[in-house]
Amino acid sequence: MRETFDVCIVGAGPGGLAALSAMTEPYSLDQLSRDQWNRVAHVDLKHRKDRIPPKVCVVDPGGWLSTWHARFKALQIQWLRSPVGAHPDIFDMHSLLAFATRTERCDELLDSGAVNADLRSLPEAGQGLWNLPSNELFEQFCGDLAARLPHSFIHGEVTSVEGDDGDFTVFLKDGQPILAQTVILALGVPGPAAFPGALAPVPEHLMFHSDFECGARLQELSGKKRVLVIGGGLTAVQVAQLALKKDCEVVLLSRRPLTTRHFDIGERWFDRRRANVHHYEFFQKPMEERLEHIKATRGGGSVPPFYMKEIREAEASGRLVCKQGEVQLSHVWAEAVDVLIDGQVNRFDLIVNACGHRADGRHLPLVRELLRTAPTEVVGGFPVLSQDLQWGDFKQLFVVGALASLQVGPDAGNLMGLRRAVQIVANALSLRAWLKDTKTVLGNICGNRFQALDSDSDSECESV
Numbered sequence: 001m002r003e004t005f006d007v008c009i010v011g012a013g014p015g016g017l018a019a020l021s022a023m024t025e026p027y028s029l030d031q032l033s034r035d036q037w038n039r040v041a042h043v044d045l046k047h048r049k050d051r052i053p054p055k056v057c058v059v060d061p062g063g064w065l066s067t068w069h070a071r072f073k074a075l076q077i078q079w080l081r082s083p084v085g086a087h088p089d090i091f092d093m094h095s096l097l098a099f100a101t102r103t104e105r106c107d108e109l110l111d112s113g114a115v116n117a118d119l120r121s122l123p124e125a126g127q128g129l130w131n132l133p134s135n136e137l138f139e140q141f142c143g144d145l146a147a148r149l150p151h152s153f154i155h156g157e158v159t160s161v162e163g164d165d166g167d168f169t170v171f172l173k174d175g176q177p178i179l180a181q182t183v184i185l186a187l188g189v190p191g192p193a194a195f196p197g198a199l200a201p202v203p204e205h206l207m208f209h210s211d212f213e214c215g216a217r218l219q220e221l222s223g224k225k226r227v228l229v230i231g232g233g234l235t236a237v238q239v240a241q242l243a244l245k246k247d248c249e250v251v252l253l254s255r256r257p258l259t260t261r262h263f264d265i266g267e268r269w270f271d272r273r274r275a276n277v278h279h280y281e282f283f284q285k286p287m288e289e290r291l292e293h294i295k296a297t298r299g300g301g302s303v304p305p306f307y308m309k310e311i312r313e314a315e316a317s318g319r320l321v322c323k324q325g326e327v328q329l330s331h332v333w334a335e336a337v338d339v340l341i342d343g344q345v346n347r348f349d350l351i352v353n354a355c356g357h358r359a360d361g362r363h364l365p366l367v368r369e370l371l372r373t374a375p376t377e378v379v380g381g382f383p384v385l386s387q388d389l390q391w392g393d394f395k396q397l398f399v400v401g402a403l404a405s406l407q408v409g410p411d412a413g414n415l416m417g418l419r420r421a422v423q424i425v426a427n428a429l430s431l432r433a434w435l436k437d438t439k440t441v442l443g444n445i446c447g448n449r450f451q452a453l454d455s456d457s458d459s460e461c462e463s464v
């Protein structure tokens with residue numbers, strides 16, 4: 001008989017790893033109320049002894065964090081943009097910091113200057129939780145975490161999910177079925193590459209998207225090539241820096257002047273004194289307004305100050321030219337492209353489009369298939385999920401990551417949002433039920449606590 005998994009996680013990126021952690025850890029230290037701390041202190045040992053962790057499988061064509069690794073390697077990114085408290089270990093927010101200390105690698109934590117006078121009063125700021133980890137540290141930490149958490153890894157691409165709550169069959173491209181009671185989709189990027197329409201006539205050999213095959217074509221940046229980088233966010237800046245390192249002549253063209261910001265959403269979303277208010281306000285809004293809220297919060301892309309300093313230095317030395325405006329094509333030659341910038345024709349050997357992705361889940365074959373078999377509304381390219389991140393009428397088919405943006409918020413696709421999303425899933429599955437603190441409204445909530453706060457009743461939400 002084929003084995004049945006309690007949980008099948010599709011996608012082995014940070015989202016899949018965070019989901020695995022949330023499924024297998026009995027609780028999260030940073031989420032416990034005072035009462036729960038007491039309960040944990042009294043029953044944890046027994047609970048841990050008696051507890052049989054759920055049988056979890058993780059499915060991905062690559063290995064753990066293979067997409068993340070390829071992207072960071074292709075762009076030669078040294079530091080994460082997110083703080084060291086944002087990582088996939090759901091048991092303890094401090095564990096990446098502790099990993100750095102234990103392995104004597106605190107020099108791989110960068111004080112990027114994000115802690116201003118206001119944030120300095122937060123204890124976690126003093127502990128260094130707002131510093132940025134190096135990517136090497138982060139990846140090794142994730143490798144260590146994946147090795148510790150019990151699971152089976154299955155290599156393959158999932159093409160469909162069929163069946164019902166408690167009885168799903170997840171099909172791989174080669175036809176292999178996987179049986180699971182619960183399925184969590186952690187698929188990453190929510191849609192296709194965004195391309196400025198004006199560049200449509202440019203042939204493939206003269207232009208590529210920075211994320212094409214996780215940055216595989218970035219190795220074409222070499223020699224004295226004249227390169228046009230298009231985009232106004234951090235990726236465009238990272239591509240421009242890479243091209244400069246490879247001795248290219250670079251023009252960085254963005255629609256509007258580059259904006260400086262430490263994180264890709266404002267610090268207040270990370271500040272626990274204010275973050276709940278922002279999330280609560282977000283959930284108050286109807287779906288269409290949430291979409292606008294996400295766009296407004298993320299802006300059109302921004303660049304951390306320490307990158308901006310390097311960009312300004314490169315500009316001052318004459319190695320880089322930053323321009324603002326819409327890209328306008330003038331002529332396509334066999335081996336070069338003429339682009340009109342500021343009314344002047346500039347010739348480039350290569351164009352790198354670093355405009356990110358369009359939100360359109362229907363672009364992903366698995367999402368398209370799910371929309372066919374279990375239709376659900378799509379708003380602004382994102383599927384409308386339940387408040388507990390469930391797909392359609394299912395109670396045990398969940399979505400985390402960027403695709404869950406309408407129910408998680410503007411940081412859904414980032415490490416911080418992933419942490420919140422998998423907590424919602426663990427609560428919806430009642431995995432934290434043994435900790436229940438029935439005396440308080442919050443203690444009674446099963447899934448998404450921000451949505452539950454919206455209600456004036458304190459009734460329990462449905463559990464599975």
Ligand SMILES: Cc1cc2nc3c(=O)[nH]c(=O)nc-3n(C[C@H](O)[C@H](O)[C@H](O)COP(=O)(O)OP(=O)(O)OC[C@H]3O[C@@H](n4cnc5c(N)ncnc54)[C@H](O)[C@@H]3O)c2cc1C
Binds near residue numbers: 015059159
């Ligand atoms: C250059 C770059 C730098 C970034 N830096 C940061 C940062 O510093 N901090 C931060 O918080 N965020 C950062 N981000 C955002 C980042 O992408 C996310 O934080 C993170 O990768 C999201 O994890 P994920 O698991 O949702 O998606 P991914 O990392 O994209 O992983 C998704 C996985 O799902 C798999 N998958 C997809 N479809 C299927 C299928 N049908 N079957 C099986 N497997 C499937 C893929 O193979 C992939 O391995 C960065 C993004 C980029 C592009």
